[in-house]
Amino acid sequence: xxxxxxxxxxxxxxxxxxxxxxxxxxxxxxxxxxxxxxxxxxxxxxxxxxxxxxxxxxxxxxxxxxxxxxxxxxxxxxxxxxxxxxxxxxxxxxxxxxxxxxxxxxxxxxxxxxxxxxxxxxxxxxxxxxxxxxxxxxxxxxxxxxxxxxxxxxxxxxxxxxx
Amino acid sequence: xxxxxxxxxxxxxxxxxxxxxxxxxxxxxxxxxxxxxxxxxxxxxxxxxxxxxxxxxxxxxxxxxxxxxxxxxxxxxxxxxxxxxxxxxxxxxxxxxxxxxxxxxxxxxxxxxxxxxxxxxxxxxxxxxxxxxxxxxxxxxxxxxxxxxxxxxxxxxxxxxxxxxxxxxxxxxxxxxxxxxxxxxxxxxxxxxxxxxxxxxxxxxxxxxxxxxxxxxxxxxxxxxxxxxxxxxxxxxxxxxxxxxxxxxxxxxxxxxxxxxxxxxxxxxxxxxxxxxxxxxxxxxxxxxxxxxxxxxxxxxxxxxxxxxxxxxxxxxxxxxxxxxxxxxxxxxxxxxxxxxxxxxxxxxxxxxxxxxxxxxxxxxxxxxxxxxxxxxxxxxxxxxxxxxxxxxxxxxxxxxxxxxxxxxxxxxxxxxxxxxxxxxxxxxxxxxxxxxxxxxxxxxxxxxxxxxxxxxxxxxxxxxxxxxxxxxxxxxxxxxxxxxxxxxxxxxxxxxxxxxxxxxxxxxxxxxxxxxxxxxxxxxxxxxxxxxxxxxxxxxxxxxxxxxxxxxxxxxxxxxxx
Ligand SMILES: Cc1ncc(C[n+]2csc(CCOP(=O)(O)OP(=O)(O)O)c2C)c(N)n1
Numbered sequence: 001x002x003x004x005x006x007x008x009x010x011x012x013x014x015x016x017x018x019x020x021x022x023x024x025x026x027x028x029x030x031x032x033x034x035x036x037x038x039x040x041x042x043x044x045x046x047x048x049x050x051x052x053x054x055x056x057x058x059x060x061x062x063x064x065x066x067x068x069x070x071x072x073x074x075x076x077x078x079x080x081x082x083x084x085x086x087x088x089x090x091x092x093x094x095x096x097x098x099x100x101x102x103x104x105x106x107x108x109x110x111x112x113x114x115x116x117x118x119x120x121x122x123x124x125x126x127x128x129x130x131x132x133x134x135x136x137x138x139x140x141x142x143x144x145x146x147x148x149x150x151x152x153x154x155x156x157x158x159x160x161x162x163x
Numbered sequence: 164x165x166x167x168x169x170x171x172x173x174x175x176x177x178x179x180x181x182x183x184x185x186x187x188x189x190x191x192x193x194x195x196x197x198x199x200x201x202x203x204x205x206x207x208x209x210x211x212x213x214x215x216x217x218x219x220x221x222x223x224x225x226x227x228x229x230x231x232x233x234x235x236x237x238x239x240x241x242x243x244x245x246x247x248x249x250x251x252x253x254x255x256x257x258x259x260x261x262x263x264x265x266x267x268x269x270x271x272x273x274x275x276x277x278x279x280x281x282x283x284x285x286x287x288x289x290x291x292x293x294x295x296x297x298x299x300x301x302x303x304x305x306x307x308x309x310x311x312x313x314x315x316x317x318x319x320x321x322x323x324x325x326x327x328x329x330x331x332x333x334x335x336x337x338x339x340x341x342x343x344x345x346x347x348x349x350x351x352x353x354x355x356x357x358x359x360x361x362x363x364x365x366x367x368x369x370x371x372x373x374x375x376x377x378x379x380x381x382x383x384x385x386x387x388x389x390x391x392x393x394x395x396x397x398x399x400x401x402x403x404x405x406x407x408x409x410x411x412x413x414x415x416x417x418x419x420x421x422x423x424x425x426x427x428x429x430x431x432x433x434x435x436x437x438x439x440x441x442x443x444x445x446x447x448x449x450x451x452x453x454x455x456x457x458x459x460x461x462x463x464x465x466x467x468x469x470x471x472x473x474x475x476x477x478x479x480x481x482x483x484x485x486x487x488x489x490x491x492x493x494x495x496x497x498x499x500x501x502x503x504x505x506x507x508x509x510x511x512x513x514x515x516x517x518x519x520x521x522x523x524x525x526x527x528x529x530x531x532x533x534x535x536x537x538x539x540x541x542x543x544x545x546x547x548x549x550x551x552x553x554x555x556x557x558x559x560x561x562x563x564x565x566x567x568x569x570x571x572x573x574x575x576x577x578x579x580x581x582x583x584x585x586x587x588x589x590x591x592x593x594x595x596x597x598x599x600x601x602x603x604x605x606x607x608x609x610x611x612x613x614x615x616x617x618x619x620x621x622x623x624x625x626x627x628x629x630x631x632x633x634x635x636x637x638x639x640x641x642x643x644x645x646x647x648x649x650x651x652x653x654x655x656x657x658x659x660x661x662x663x664x665x666x667x668x669x670x671x672x673x674x675x676x677x678x679x680x681x682x683x684x685x686x687x688x689x690x691x692x693x694x695x696x697x698x699x700x701x702x703x704x705x706x707x708x709x710x711x712x713x714x715x716x717x718x719x720x721x722x723x724x725x726x
Contacts (some may be wrong), residue, residue, distance in 0.1 A: 010343070011343050014292065014294065015280060015281075015284070015292075018281070019284060019286065020285055022285055026285045057471070059470060060467065060470075060471060062465040063466045063469050065469050066466070067465065067466070069288070069289040069309060069341070069343060069344050070343050071343055072342060089269045
């Protein structure tokens with residue numbers, strides 16, 4: 001079992017999201033995260049889907065996605081060099097005694113504080129899975145009260161030097 | 164030309180060359196029904212929407228054209244779901260038009276509203292809710308195109324009532340252009356050459372042919388290949404008729420109720436050429452041991468079928484017809500230098516030896532009527548020249564085993580979904596397509612009761628479908644499993660409380676016969692088949708006869724229970 005990041009370009013017609021999502025649920029494939037938004041081209045949306053499974057399952061997923069009528073293109077970015085980013089909002093406990101330390105971490109991770117109250121800080125962080133995982137780990141001991149994640153967006157790098 | 168949505172729909176159907184549709188009216192499609200008498204498209208009024216969709220499916224299977232079905236919103240639409248799933252499982256091109264509540268009411272739990280697009284998403288190739296009358300003609304054009312191209316399948320178009328009433332300029336699009344839908348059709352020539360090399364090297368090649376050969380119309384190419392290169396052929400249930408059933412190279416069906424020869428051949432072949440077949444679990448038995456000694460070549464138009472259930476060494480994504488034609492072209496050049504017939508002879512002898520050792524047979528040792536005997540008689544009387552539909556269960560397997568199909572599109576059966584109630588309405592659709600052909604539904608006493616209401620439709624439309632009930636008083640196939648694997652606990656499979664099928668036929672205005680003695684089987688069938696009206700022949704067969712050979716579910720193909 002490994003995670004695969006799939007970049008799926010679809011015609012933005014009604015119901016396309018449930019078609020894609022239904023394909024996963026109907027076949028017992030597991031979606032880890034799914035992100036959809038319009039592209040530069042009118043009527044075309046890009047989905048970034050992180051899915052879990054062994055190679056045979058992922059091969060089926062990719063083929064099934066391609067088979068959907070509104071699908072224009074499917075790329076499995078896992079084998080390629082790609083840029084992966086996720087944006088996360090975290091609301092952390094921050095009494096006075098802890099505030100300085102939290103702000104230091106925010107600084108080191110180059111995140112932003114986007115909301116402040118007497119005993120809470122809301123932090124915005126953008127990064128790959130590794131960075132976000134590390135930050136969440138560090139902040140957990142202060143008490144994370146809420147978390148909202150976008151799920152991955154990903155793009156193939158222009159230079160595929162090793163390939 | 165300015166037309167209403169309802170008029171546009173009928174114009175589009177005319178443009179597509181649709182001569183008949185099967186349907187059932189309701190408030191949400193009444194505008195369309197208002198236009199039908201003014202159009203050249205004939206409408207056949209069924210008695211239940213399940214009948215309409217199966218009839219459209221049977222029409223499609225018998226003709227190779229797209230079948231069409233029209234129903235109302237809500238319950239009308241949901242009544243078609245079983246039939247849509249049936250067509251989907253067997254890749255049959257049908258277009259289903261459903262009425263929908265007016266757009267302003269969609270999502271409001273309006274009267275007879277159901278999200279049929281949502282419900283049928285997993286069992287259609289594609290489906291549409293028409294939001295804008297300007298898209299209507301294009302969507303219909305696409306629906307027909309999607310239904311019949313690539314891997315065919317059902318496509319549903321949901322039509323809100325206000326769209327049917329709105330007026331718009333009508334122009335039927337000349338072509339379909341969808342950048343997102345471009346099925347691969349042409350085979351990769353490098354792969355084709357590889358297959359020819361493998362065939363030349365193989366000592367024990369076997370063709371495993373499926374429904375895709377029939378759908379793509381490539382039975383001639385398949386037959387040429389088998390016969391010229393002297394390769395034995397086995398077929399799935401869906402593939403029966405693609406290769407002549409009486410050719411000595413034909414081994415019959417493989418899989419759970421396949422022949423001894425076919426299953427042994429799969430186990431012993433060194434090259435398996437799978438064409439338009441999808442390695443269904445009823446075919447493979449235990450996957451690990453399926454064709455374990457063979458290199459597998461898989462030709463299929465649908466890439467998702469390849470590597471799905473078994474690992475394939477040579478994948479070939481292509482339309483079966485183009486792929487087989489390419490194989491033919493490549494091998495034709497080798498006929499002088501390569502003696503295919505001699506080369507494969509030892510293997511063919513071996514395979515035919517298996518067929519002699521354990522032919523398809525049954526013990527005709529009682530006074531009762533054996534169902535297999537009835538099917539044999541049907542074959543004898545019709546000389547194989549009928550269209551056979553089947554229900555599901557033992558009747559279906561006997562119809563597959565004991566009737567020899569020499570031509571494609573002559574067996575209509577629910578292979579993938581296994582839908583009881585399919586055969587009779589499907590036969591009705593086929594009879595409408597071929598009014599002069601003998602169309603016979605080989606039925607079980609359980610299955611026939613699932614869509615029996617279409618008796619009225621066949622009677623009043625003068626569709627002289629013949630129903631032969633192999634009446635064993637049981638849900639026979641389930642009873643067989645209970646007998647063999649559940650200690651004969653015949654729970655809920657005894658069906659001896661039955662309608663009087665003869666009177667039932669007569670009540671509908673059809674003819675009915677009952678046969679209880681073996682000596683009357685042939686005579687009665689002959690008489691029934693001659694009648695120019697619908698007939699039910701209720702044949703009381705041996706109650707506990709079983710279908711053999713049988714590979715228990717999950718066992719290897721060689722672990723067959725024989726007669
Ligand atoms: C709609 C539907 N319900 C249930 C089944 C399960 N099933 C498969 S075969 C069978 C028995 C069919 O009995 P009958 O039609 O009498 O045919 P026989 O096997 O006796 O020939 C049943 C219940 C099915 N295939 N389809």
